[in-house]
Amino acid sequence: MARPKMLKLPEVLEEIEMSRAVFYRMRARGKAPKLPNGQLRCRRADLDAWWSAMEDAAA
Incomplete structure (x- = not known):
């Protein structure tokens, strides 16, 4: 399986x-997107989930 x-x-x-x-x-x-292992990198799925949560909170 490919890595994200x-x-x-x-x-x-x-x-x-x-x-x-x-x-x-x-x-x-x-409040920022979670960055795994303290690295300054973020999985696409994590960023999308964070963005969605921010939109829901603003609604």
């Missing part, structure tokens, strides 16, 4: 249109 694509932090930030500083503030509060 891991997005690098700049790719995540570009997609969600967020600055690195804002991302780190959200991360400190536990």
Whole structure:
């Protein structure tokens, strides 16, 4: 089975249109997408799930 694509932090930030500083503030509060093993990479599925949760919370 193929490993899931891991997005690098700049790719995540570009997609969600967020600055690195804002991302780190959200991360400190536990509100940023989860990055496995503390790495600055994120699975596509995790980013999509986080985005969906943010949309649901805003509704």
